[in-house]
Amino acid sequence: MNDEEMETRQQRRDKRLQKKKERMAKHGKNLAKVYMDAILKRLRGK
Numbered sequence: 001m002n003d004e005e006m007e008t009r010q011q012r013r014d015k016r017l018q019k020k021k022e023r024m025a026k027h028g029k030n031l032a033k034v035y036m037d038a039i040l041k042r043l044r045g046k
Helices: 003-045
Strands: none
Touching: none
């Protein structure tokens, strides 16, 4: 194995981890919006 293969493997790993982080952040924002909408809906109903 030469350095190029290891570097490529590391780069692929970094990309995969970056995508995972982006998904988690996106999920958190959407989830927060769902909770906010639910709370506001309850408040408006009363």
